[in-house]
Amino acid sequence: xxxxxxxxxxxxxxxxxxxxxLARVNVRAVDYADIYxxxxxxxxxxxxxxxxxxxxKSISQGAGVxxxxxxxxxxxxxxxxxxxxxxxxxxxxxYIADSPKGDVPVPVTHRPTAPHNLYPLEQPLTGIATxxxxxxxxxxxxxxxxxxxxxxxxxxxxxxEQKMMLVATTEGLRAGDVQPLSRLQVTCIAEEGNNRQxxxxxxxxxxxxxxxxxxxxxxxxxxxxxxxxxxxxxAVDAPAGILPVxxxxxxxGILLHEAVGHGLEADFNRKKTSAFSNLLGQRVASxxxxxxxxxxxxxxxxxxxxDDEGMPTTRTVxxxxxxxxxxxxxxxxxRLMGIPLTGNGRREDFRSLVLPRMTNTFMLAGQSxxxxxxxxxxxxxxxxxxxxxxxxxxxxxxxxxxxxxxLIEDGKVTKPxxxxxxxxxxxxxxxxxxxxxxxxxxxxxIGTCGKEGQSVPVGVGLPTxxxxxxxxxxxxx
Amino acid sequence: xxxxxxxxxxxAADLVDRVKAHGxxxxxxxxxxxxxVSVQVRLSAVDRLSKARxxxxxxxxxxxxxxxxxxxxxxxxxxxxxLVADTCALAKTVAEDKMSGLPEQAALATDVPDLDLYxxxxxxxxxxxxxxxxxxxxxxxxxxxxxxxxxxECGSAYGAVVLANTHGFVGYNRSSRFSLSxxxxxxxxxxxxxxxxxxxxxxxxxxxxxxxxxxxxxxxxRTLRRLGARKVGTQRVPVIxxxxxxxxxxxxxxxAVSGYALxxxxxxxxxxxxxxxxxxxxxxxxxxxxxxxxxxxxxxGEGLPTRKTMILDQGVLSSYLLDTYSGRKLGMASTGNASxxxxxxxxxxxxxxxxxxxxxxxxxxxxxxxxxxxxTELIGxxxxxxxxxxxxxxxGFWIENGExxxxxxxxxxxxxxxxxxxxxxxxxxxxxxRGKLASPTIRIRDMMVGGH
Numbered sequence: 001x002x003x004x005x006x007x008x009x010x011x012x013x014x015x016x017x018x019x020x021x022l023a024r025v026n027v028r029a030v031d032y033a034d035i036y037x038x039x040x041x042x043x044x045x046x047x048x049x050x051x052x053x054x055x056x057k058s059i060s061q062g063a064g065v066x067x068x069x070x071x072x073x074x075x076x077x078x079x080x081x082x083x084x085x086x087x088x089x090x091x092x093x094x095y096i097a098d099s100p101k102g103d104v105p106v107p108v109t110h111r112p113t114a115p116h117n118l119y120p121l122e123q124p125l126t127g128i129a130t131x132x133x134x135x136x137x138x139x140x141x142x143x144x145x146x147x148x149x150x151x152x153x154x155x156x157x158x159x160x161e162q163k164m165m166l167v168a169t170t171e172g173l174r175a176g177d178v179q180p181l182s183r184l185q186v187t188c189i190a191e192e193g194n195n196r197q198x199x200x201x202x203x204x205x206x207x208x209x210x211x212x213x214x215x216x217x218x219x220x221x222x223x224x225x226x227x228x229x230x231x232x233x234x235a236v237d238a239p240a241g242i243l244p245v246x247x248x249x250x251x252x253g254i255l256l257h258e259a260v261g262h263g264l265e266a267d268f269n270r271k272k273t274s275a276f277s278n279l280l281g282q283r284v285a286s287x288x289x290x291x292x293x294x295x296x297x298x299x300x301x302x303x304x305x306x307d308d309e310g311m312p313t314t315r316t317v318x319x320x321x322x323x324x325x326x327x328x329x330x331x332x333x334x335r336l337m338g339i340p341l342t343g344n345g346r347r348e349d350f351r352s353l354v355l356p357r358m359t360n361t362f363m364l365a366g367q368s369x370x371x372x373x374x375x376x377x378x379x380x381x382x383x384x385x386x387x388x389x390x391x392x393x394x395x396x397x398x399x400x401x402x403x404x405x406x407l408i409e410d411g412k413v414t415k416p417x418x419x420x421x422x423x424x425x426x427x428x429x430x431x432x433x434x435x436x437x438x439x440x441x442x443x444x445x446i447g448t449c450g451k452e453g454q455s456v457p458v459g460v461g462l463p464t465x466x467x468x469x470x471x472x473x474x475x476x477x
Numbered sequence: 478x479x480x481x482x483x484x485x486x487x488x489a490a491d492l493v494d495r496v497k498a499h500g501x502x503x504x505x506x507x508x509x510x511x512x513x514v515s516v517q518v519r520l521s522a523v524d525r526l527s528k529a530r531x532x533x534x535x536x537x538x539x540x541x542x543x544x545x546x547x548x549x550x551x552x553x554x555x556x557x558x559x560l561v562a563d564t565c566a567l568a569k570t571v572a573e574d575k576m577s578g579l580p581e582q583a584a585l586a587t588d589v590p591d592l593d594l595y596x597x598x599x600x601x602x603x604x605x606x607x608x609x610x611x612x613x614x615x616x617x618x619x620x621x622x623x624x625x626x627x628x629x630e631c632g633s634a635y636g637a638v639v640l641a642n643t644h645g646f647v648g649y650n651r652s653s654r655f656s657l658s659x660x661x662x663x664x665x666x667x668x669x670x671x672x673x674x675x676x677x678x679x680x681x682x683x684x685x686x687x688x689x690x691x692x693x694x695x696x697x698x699r700t701l702r703r704l705g706a707r708k709v710g711t712q713r714v715p716v717i718x719x720x721x722x723x724x725x726x727x728x729x730x731x732x733a734v735s736g737y738a739l740x741x742x743x744x745x746x747x748x749x750x751x752x753x754x755x756x757x758x759x760x761x762x763x764x765x766x767x768x769x770x771x772x773x774x775x776x777x778g779e780g781l782p783t784r785k786t787m788i789l790d791q792g793v794l795s796s797y798l799l800d801t802y803s804g805r806k807l808g809m810a811s812t813g814n815a816s817x818x819x820x821x822x823x824x825x826x827x828x829x830x831x832x833x834x835x836x837x838x839x840x841x842x843x844x845x846x847x848x849x850x851x852x853t854e855l856i857g858x859x860x861x862x863x864x865x866x867x868x869x870x871x872x873g874f875w876i877e878n879g880e881x882x883x884x885x886x887x888x889x890x891x892x893x894x895x896x897x898x899x900x901x902x903x904x905x906x907x908x909x910x911r912g913k914l915a916s917p918t919i920r921i922r923d924m925m926v927g928g929h
Contacts, residue, residue: 045571048741051574053544053577054544054545055567056545056547056821056822057545060533061550071524072524073525073526074526075525076528079532079533079551080550130570131570153742187743196747197864198861198863198864240889241711241928241929242711271519271627273626275670353525389857390870392854393673394671395673395706397856397870397886399856399870401858401868418861418864418866419861419866420891421859421868421869421891423927471887471929472927473859473868473869473870473890
C-alpha cells in the first residue's frame with residue numbers, strides 16, 4: 001500500500017493562508033518558523049470484572065505556531081485552525097522573536113533521505129469496529145483466568161490513536177504523516193490467603209489490529225500478566241546494597257533510556273546542564289557497549305516516518321564501543337550547537353513545543369552466551385522486567401524499578417524477589433557492564449517517555465548484560 | 478475569557494437536550510475553556526513565550542446501564558452532531574454495568590458557593606517576563622557557585638468549566654492560577670560536580686504569588702546545599718521526610734483509599750476501614766471547600782457538593798475517597814471526590830488533602846535523630862499500590878547527632894507503606910499549603926537505606 005500523503009485541505013486550509021501566516025511570523029530577526037497542524041482521534045475500551053464497561057473516544061485538533069530567533073522561541077497554539085486563529089498565534093510567536101538578535105545561527109547539516117514508509121496499514125485503526133475491540137478484551141479475560149485459579153481480577157485496556165500531522169516551515173517545507181498507534185495492556189491480581197500481588201504486561205506499536213491476534217499475542221499478554229502475579233505470590237524480600245546485576249533482554253533497556261538517553265538530548269547539553277556535557281569523544285561505557293537511537297524500525301512504537309519538524313527519522317549512534325559520539329537533536333539545538341540534525345524533534349501534540357526526544361533506544365548485541373552471563377555471578381540479582389524509571393539530568397543519578405527479579409546464587413537463578421529500585425549514576429553505570437549477550441531483544445511496545453510534561457511513545461531494547469556493581473534498594477541485608 | 482458563563486451554560490444544556498433526543502436515558506456534559514500565558518527565561522534572556530487559547534467539551538451518555546464518553550475541541554455544529562451520534566452508537570456496544578449512572582438527583586449540589594478561586598488580574602507578558610527574570614537573577618546572584626540555570630518559568634492561566642446533566646443540574650465554576658518556578662544549577666570545586674534543584678510558588682491570586690526574589694533565593698539555597706553529596710552505607714535508620722517529600726506519602730495514601738483501587742482489589746489498604754493504620758496523633762483531612770486553595774472546587778466532577786472528609790481520624794482509617802460509581806461498587810455514598818478530565822469517565826481525586834500539624838518544630842524533629850536520613854528528593858516509581866512495597870531513589874542529608882551533617886545522594890529508601898504509616902513517630906508544626914497536597918515534616922521510625 002502506498003504512503004498516505006497529508007494535505008493542507010484536510011485541515012480545511014489553503015496554501016495561501018498558511019503562507020500568509022508564516023510571512024507574518026517571519027520578521028527580521030526570525031531564523032525559522034513553522035506551523036504544526038494536528039488532528040488526532042483516540043479510542044479506548046477497557047474491561048474489568050469480566051465485562052467491557054467503558055468506551056471512550058476523543059477528537060483533538062489544532063495548530064501550534066513557533067518562531068525561533070537565536071536561542072529564543074515564541075510559541076502559541078489554538079484548538080481552532082481558522083485563519084484568524086493562525087494570525088493571533090503568529091503575532092504571539094513574533095513578539096518574542098522581534099527583539100535583539102541572539103547567537104549567530106549555524107547552518108544545519110541536512111542529509112537528504114528518501115521518505116520512510118514504516119507503518120503502512122491496510123485499514124485505519126479508526127475503522128476497527130468496537131465489537132472487535134470488545135471481543136479482544138474478552139479473550140484476554142478468559143485466558144488470564146484459565147492460567148491459574150488464584151487469578152482473582154483481570155483488567156485490560158485497548159487504546160488506539162490515529163494522528164494526522166502536517167508541518168509547514170518558512171524554509172518552504174510541507175511535510176505530513178499519518179501515524180497510527182495502539183497498545184494492549186493487561187493487569188492481573190492474584191490472591192492466596194491474605195497475600196495479594198499484581199502482574200502487568202502489554203504490547204503494541206504502529207501496527208494493524210491483526211497484530212494482536214497474530215502469533216497468539218493477545219493471549220500471550222494475558223498469560224504473561226497472570227504468570228507475573230502468581231510468581232510474586234512467592235517473592236521474598238529483595239536485598240539492599242551494591243550487587244552484581246544481570247539484566248534480561250528487551251524492556252530492561254529502560255536502563256539505557258534513563259541512564260544515558262536523556263543525558264544525551266541536545267537541549268541539556270547545549271545548556272550545559274547535563275552530566276554528559278563536554279564528554280563527547282570520551283569513554284562513558286565499557287567497550288562492549290554500543291548504543292543507538294533508531295527511529296526507522298518498521299512498525300515500532302518509537303518509530304516515525306518524519307519527526308514533528310518534518311525531518312525523516314534516522315539511526316544515530318550515541319555510544320560506540322564505549323565512546324560518546326553523538327547527541328539526539330532537533331532543529332533549534334542542532335543549529336545552535338552546529339551539530340547534525342538527527343530527526344528527533346518531537347512534541348506530544350500541537351499544544352506542546354518541539355524538544356529533542358528519543359525514538360527507539362537500544363544496545364547492540366554482543367558476543368556472550370546469556371547462560372554464561374548468569375553463570376558468572378556468584379551472588380546477585382537477575383532482573384527480567386521493570387516498571388518505570390527516572391533520571392536527574394544534572395547530577396546523572398537515575399533509578400529504575402524492577403517488577404520481576406530473582407536472586408542469583410552460585411550462577412543459578414533461584415528465588416523470585418519483591419520489586420526493588422536500582423539506582424546508579426549515568427556516566428558511570430555503563431562502565432560497569434562487563435558482558436553483553438548476543439540476544440538483543442526490543443521491548444513489546446508499551447513505553448511512554450515524559451519530559452517537561454510531554455508524553456511521547458518510545459521503544460527500548462537490550463541484550464542480556466552483566467553490570468558488575470549497582471545499588472539495589474531492597475529491604476533485606 | 479472568550480465566552481461568557483451564559484454562552485457556555487447554554488451550549489452544555491443544549492447538548493444535554495440533543496443527547497436526550499437521541500434516546501439516551503441519562504447524560505452529562507462538561508465544557509471547559511481557558512487562556513494561558515507562560516514564559517521561560519534562562520540566563521536572563523527570554524527562552525520561550527507560550528500563549529494558548531483552549532476549549533473542549535466532553536459528553537457521557539447512558540442507555541439504561543450502558544454508557545460511553547467522548548470529547549472534542551471542535552465546537553462546530555456538524556462536528557457536535559456527529560459526536561453525539563457516535564457516542565450514542567458507542568454506548569450500545571459495551572456491556573451493561575449495574576452500577577453505572579448519574580448520581581441521585583437529591584445528592585447534587587444545590588448551592589455553588591464562591592470559594593474565591595478566581596482573580597481576574599491580568600498578568601501582561603512584560604510583567605510575566607520581569608517576574609521570571611527577577612526570580613532567576615536572585616538565584617544567580619545568591620552565590621558564585623550558582624553557575625548555570627535550567628531557567629525560571631512564570632505563567633498565568635484563567636479557566637471556566639460548566640457541568641450540566643439530565644437531572645437539570647447546571648454548575649459553573651471559574652478559577653485562575655498563577656505560578657513561578659526557578660531551577661538553578663550549581664557547580665562545586667574539584668570533583669563535586671553539578672547539582673540542580675528548584676523552588677516554586679503557586680496561587681489562585683496574583684497578589685498571593687510569593688516574591689520572585691525570595692523564590693529565587695530559596696531555589697539557590699536548596700541547590701547549593703546539595704553540592705558535595707555522597708553515598709552512605711546500607712543500613713536501617715530513622716528517615717525524616719521534608720514537607721515536600723511528605724506530600725508524596727499523602728499522594729500514595731490518596732491512591733490507596735481511592736474507591737477504584739479498592740473495588741478492584743488493588744490497594745494495600747483493602748479491608749482496613751475503621752481500623753487504626755497509624756498512631757493516634759496522625760489525622761489526614763480532605764477538604765474541597767477551603768477558600769482560595771489550589772485543590773478547592775464548589776462541586777465535583779459529577780455535580781455533587783464538595784466537603785470536608787476525614788480520611789485518617791486519630792490514626793483510624795475513617796473514610797475512603799469516592800465518586801458515585803466506586804461508592805456504589807463498595808456499597809457507600811460518594812464523598813464528592815469525582816474528578817473529570819474532559820471526555821473521560823469520572824475518576825477519584827483528593828481536593829485539598831493534608832496532615833493535621835503536630836506541635837514539634839522541624840528542627841526539634843531533626844534534633845531527635847542520632848543517625849538518620851533527612852529526605853529532600855525522591856525519584857522513580859518503585860511503589861506497589863497492591864502490596865504497599867516501597868523502594869525509591871532518594872537524596873537529602875545525613876543526620877549525625879541531631880544535625881544535618883552532609884548531603885547524600887544515590888541511595889534508595891525501602892519499606893512498606895502499611896508499616897511506614899504505623900511507624901510515623903513525629904509530625905511537625907510546619908504545615909504550609911503550596912498545592913493540593915500539604916504536609917508538615919514527618920519522621921518515620923526506620924527504613925532500609927540502600928547505599929554502598
